[in-house]
Amino acid sequence: MKNKFHVPLLLLALACTHTVNAGETAAEDIPKYVVEDGKVDKATFNGYRRYHGTCHACHGQDAMGGSFAPALTESLKTVDYDTFVKTVMEGRQATASGGAVSAMPAFANDPNITKHLDDIYRYLAARSDGELGAGRPPKLPKPKK
Amino acid sequence: MTLRNTTGYVAAVLAASTLAWSGANANDEVAALAADPANWAIPTGDYANTRYSKLSEINADNVGDLNVAWTFSTGVLRGHEGGPLVIGDTMFLHTPFPNRVYSMDLNDEGRIHWMYEPKQDPSVIPVMCCDTVNRGLSYADGKVFLYQADATLVALDEKTGEVVWSTSNGDAGKGETGTSAPMVFKDKVIVGISGGEFGVQGHLTAYNISDGSMAWRGYSTGPDDQTLMDPEATTHLGQPVGKDSGTATWEGDQWKIGGGTTWGWYSYDPDLNLVYYGTGNPSTWNPVQRPGDNRWSMTIFARDVDTGMAKWVYQMTPHDEWDYDGINEMILADQEIDGAMRKTLVHFDRNGFGYTLDRESGELLVAEKFDPAVNWATHVDMKTGRPQVVAEYSTHQNGEDVNSTNICPAALGSKDQQPAAYSPDTKLFYVPTNHVCMDYEPFEVEYTAGQPYVGATLSMFPAGRVTENGTDNLGNFIAWDATKGEIKWSNPEAFSVWSGALATAGNVVFYGTLEGYLKAVNAETGEELYRFKTPSGIIGNVTTWEHDGKQYIGVLSGLGGWAGIGFAAGLTGDTDGLGAVGAYKSLSSYTSLGGVLTVFSL
Numbered sequence: 001m002k003n004k005f006h007v008p009l010l011l012l013a014l015a016c017t018h019t020v021n022a023g024e025t026a027a028e029d030i031p032k033y034v035v036e037d038g039k040v041d042k043a044t045f046n047g048y049r050r051y052h053g054t055c056h057a058c059h060g061q062d063a064m065g066g067s068f069a070p071a072l073t074e075s076l077k078t079v080d081y082d083t084f085v086k087t088v089m090e091g092r093q094a095t096a097s098g099g100a101v102s103a104m105p106a107f108a109n110d111p112n113i114t115k116h117l118d119d120i121y122r123y124l125a126a127r128s129d130g131e132l133g134a135g136r137p138p139k140l141p142k143p144k145k
Numbered sequence: 146m147t148l149r150n151t152t153g154y155v156a157a158v159l160a161a162s163t164l165a166w167s168g169a170n171a172n173d174e175v176a177a178l179a180a181d182p183a184n185w186a187i188p189t190g191d192y193a194n195t196r197y198s199k200l201s202e203i204n205a206d207n208v209g210d211l212n213v214a215w216t217f218s219t220g221v222l223r224g225h226e227g228g229p230l231v232i233g234d235t236m237f238l239h240t241p242f243p244n245r246v247y248s249m250d251l252n253d254e255g256r257i258h259w260m261y262e263p264k265q266d267p268s269v270i271p272v273m274c275c276d277t278v279n280r281g282l283s284y285a286d287g288k289v290f291l292y293q294a295d296a297t298l299v300a301l302d303e304k305t306g307e308v309v310w311s312t313s314n315g316d317a318g319k320g321e322t323g324t325s326a327p328m329v330f331k332d333k334v335i336v337g338i339s340g341g342e343f344g345v346q347g348h349l350t351a352y353n354i355s356d357g358s359m360a361w362r363g364y365s366t367g368p369d370d371q372t373l374m375d376p377e378a379t380t381h382l383g384q385p386v387g388k389d390s391g392t393a394t395w396e397g398d399q400w401k402i403g404g405g406t407t408w409g410w411y412s413y414d415p416d417l418n419l420v421y422y423g424t425g426n427p428s429t430w431n432p433v434q435r436p437g438d439n440r441w442s443m444t445i446f447a448r449d450v451d452t453g454m455a456k457w458v459y460q461m462t463p464h465d466e467w468d469y470d471g472i473n474e475m476i477l478a479d480q481e482i483d484g485a486m487r488k489t490l491v492h493f494d495r496n497g498f499g500y501t502l503d504r505e506s507g508e509l510l511v512a513e514k515f516d517p518a519v520n521w522a523t524h525v526d527m528k529t530g531r532p533q534v535v536a537e538y539s540t541h542q543n544g545e546d547v548n549s550t551n552i553c554p555a556a557l558g559s560k561d562q563q564p565a566a567y568s569p570d571t572k573l574f575y576v577p578t579n580h581v582c583m584d585y586e587p588f589e590v591e592y593t594a595g596q597p598y599v600g601a602t603l604s605m606f607p608a609g610r611v612t613e614n615g616t617d618n619l620g621n622f623i624a625w626d627a628t629k630g631e632i633k634w635s636n637p638e639a640f641s642v643w644s645g646a647l648a649t650a651g652n653v654v655f656y657g658t659l660e661g662y663l664k665a666v667n668a669e670t671g672e673e674l675y676r677f678k679t680p681s682g683i684i685g686n687v688t689t690w691e692h693d694g695k696q697y698i699g700v701l702s703g704l705g706g707w708a709g710i711g712f713a714a715g716l717t718g719d720t721d722g723l724g725a726v727g728a729y730k731s732l733s734s735y736t737s738l739g740g741v742l743t744v745f746s747l
Contacts, residue, residue: 049588052602057342058271061604068276068705093267100222101243105271110596136548136584136604 023080030081033122035131039140047123050116062134063127076128172331175285183691185231188281188326192413193477196566197648198689202696204651208665208675211745215254219740224684224705227281231690242277242294251692259306269295269317276705281326286354290334292323298336310357319594321345330413330450333360337407344402344428344598361453365405365424365441366391379455382530394438402592404428405442409472409562419447423471430468431587431600432541438463443471457507462496466540468556469496474564482510482628491627493565493576495558501627513630516559518608521552540585548586555583555605557707568648571668574625575654577642580608581619622656634671645686657683660735663700681739698745704738
C-alpha cells in the first residue's frame with residue numbers, strides 16, 4: 001500500500017537534496033488523521049501503537065521527547081511530510097558544537113516501520129496539531145458499510 | 146594511601162610497577178586490591194557485589210558535615226551509569242558513548258594522566274535501547290578493560306592508555322551492543338551482551354586477560370553445546386534440566402532471536418568457583434509470538450568460571466509477558482536462615498520479587514515482593530519456583546491487540562540495573578527501587594536483523610494510581626531483610642531511584658536521585674542525614690575510597706538511561722485525571738543533562 005509510492009518519493013527527495021521542504025507530495029495525498037472527541041480512527045490508532053513499539057525509545061512517550069531525541073510534537077510543526085518520510089527511511093546524524101554525536105537510524109529495512117509509516121505520521125501530526133492529547137487514544141467506532 | 150593497609154599497598158605498588166603480573170596471578174592481585182578498603186578496585190566493590198566499604202571516617206555522626214572536595218566534568222552529556230575505579234593514587238573513569246577512559250592522579254585532585262577515546266561508528270547510538278550508557282571499567286594485570294558500545298572489548302595499558310589487545314564480542318549491525326561493566330575473575334575477563342530489543346541471542350563470554358582470546362561462551366538459549374549445559378549435571382531447583390533445555394521450550398527457531406541478554410552485573414564466589422548473573426527478556430515483547438517457557442531467558446545462572454559449564458539455573462519469570470529482565474545483580478552473602486548459616490545469593494528482580502537462594506545448590510529459600518504494589522503474580526510457588534500469574538494482568542491470556550491495564554510493576558521493573566548494597570553490620574540490603582505501574586499492549590512484529598524487535602506498547606504511571614492510596618512517588622529507597630523477605634524501612638522518593646547504593650561501616654548508606662541529590666541515610670533507620678544537589682540527575686553508583694588517610698565519596702551525575710528518557714518529558718495520562726497524583730511533574734524542571742564526577746570528604 002503506502003510503501004508503493006514511498007520508494008519513488010524517496011528517490012525524488014534524494015535527487016533534489018535540500019529542496020525536500022518544498023513538499024513534493026500534493027496536499028491531498030498527505031495522510032490525514034481523524035480525531036473526534038479525543039477518539040481516533042483505526043489508522044491513527046495504529047500509528048500510536050507503532051510509534052510506541054519503536055520510536056518512543058528515543059523520542060519519548062507520547063512523542064514528548066526525552067533526553068535522547070527531540071519532541072516530535074514540536075518537530076512536526078516545522079517538518080513536512082516528505083522530510084518526515086526521508087528522515088525515517090534514511091536516518092540522520094548530527095554533531096553538536098561540543099562534539100556530541102546524535103544519530104537517528106535508517107528504518108528503510110524495518111517492516112514494522114515502513115508498513116505503518118503513514119499511520120505513524122497521522123498519529124504524530126494529530127499530536128503536533130494539538131488535536132490529540134497524551135496517552136492511549138480510544139478508538140472511534142468502526143465506520144458502517 | 147596509608148601504610149597501615151599493608152597488603153593493598155604492596156599490591157598497588159606492584160600493580161603500578163613495570164613488572165606485569167602473570168595472568169594466573171591476576172586473581173590474587175585483584176583480590177588483594179579489593180580487600181583494601183582504600184581502593185575501589187572492581188566495579189562492584191567486591192566479588193560478592195555487596196558494595197560495602199569498611200571505611201568509617203565518614204559516619205552517621207559526622208556525615209552532615211560532608212563537603213565537596215573536587216569535581217570533574219567528563220565532557221560527555223549522556224546518562225552516566227556506573228562509577229570510577231580507585232587503585233592506589235590513580236582513578237580510572239569511564240563515560241557513556243563515545244566511551245572515553247580517563248586515568249587521573251588523586252595526588253592532584255584528578256589531574257589527567259591520560260585519556261583514551263575509541264573510534265566507533267555513530268550508527269551504534271540508536272541501536273542502544275536505553276541510552277548510550279556504560280557501567281564501568283575493570284582492572285587487572287596492569288591493564289584497564291573497557292567494554293565499548295559497539296561490543297568491542299579492549300585492554301589498555303594502565304600506565305599509558307595504549308591498546309594492548311582488542312576483540313569484538315558482538316555485531317552492532319545486528320543490534321548487539323555493550324553497556325555492562327566487564328569483571329575480572331581469576332585469569333579471565335567476563336562480559337555480557339545487550340540487545341534484547343533487537344532479537345539477539347544472549348550470551349556470557351570469558352576472555353583470557355593475557356591476550357584477549359576467548360576462553361568460553363555460554364548462550365542463554367540454544368542446544369546444550371551453546372548453553373554449556375549438561376542434561377544430567379546441570380539442575381533447575383534440584384532437578385536435571387534435560388537435553389537441549391535451551392531449545393525445548395521454544396517454538397521453531399525463535400530461540401535464535403530469543404534475547405536472554407546479559408547486560409547486568411556478575412558476581413563470583415572463589416570458594417565455589419562459580420560466576421553468577423541473570424539473563425534478560427525473551428524477544429519479542431509480544432508473548433503470543435513465542436509460546437513456551439522460553440528457557441533460559443529471565444534466569445539466574447551459576448557457571449563454572451574456568452569452563453563456563455552451568456552448574457544450576459533458576460528461571461524466575463517463565464514465558465515473560467511484561468519485559469521483566471532478570472539481569473539485576475546477584476549479591477552473595479552468608480546469612481542465617483531458619484537457624485542455619487547458608488551461603489546465599491540475594492537478587493532483587495525486575496518482576497518485583499526479592500529472591501534468596503542457596504548459591505551452592507540453587508535451592509530457592511525466600512521469594513517475597515519488595516514492593517507491596519506488585520500485582521502481576523500473587524506469590525511464587527516455592528516447590529516449582531513458578532510465579533502464580535494473575536489472569537487479569539497476563540498480557541498473553543488477554544492476547545494481542547488488547548491493552549492490559551494497571552500492571553505493577555512497569556516494564557522497567559520494581560528495580561532495574563541500579564545495584565543494591567549489603568551491610569554485614571546491619572545484615573540489611575539497601576535497595577534503590579521504582580514504584581511505577583503500566584498498561585501493556587502486545588502486537589505482532591516482524592524480525593529484521595539490526596532493527597528494533599519490540600512488539601508492545603506500554604504507558605507508565607505512578608503506582609499510586611493502582612494502589613489508590615493517594616501517593617504519587619515513583620520510587621522508594623528500602624532496607625530489606627533477605628532472610629525473611631521483609632521491608633525494614635522504606636523512604637519514598639519523588640522519582641525512580643536509578644542510582645546504585647553504597648553501604649559503609651560508618652552506619653551510613655548513600656544513594657543518588659534523579660533530581661541530582663546525593664543522599665546519606667542512617668543504615669539502621671533510614672533517617673536522612675545529608676543531601677547535596679549535584680550538577681545533574683544521578684544514575685551512577687556511589688563509591689568510596691581513602692587517599693592520604695582521608696575518606697572520599699564519589700558519584701557520577703548525568704541524567705539519562707531508561708529512566709532519564711522515560712521521565713524527562715513527564716509521564717502519560719491526561720485522559721484519566723492523573724493530575725491529581727501529579728503525574729506531570731517533570732524531571733526537566735529539576736535538572737538537565739550533565740556529566741560530572743563529584744567527590745566529597747569531611
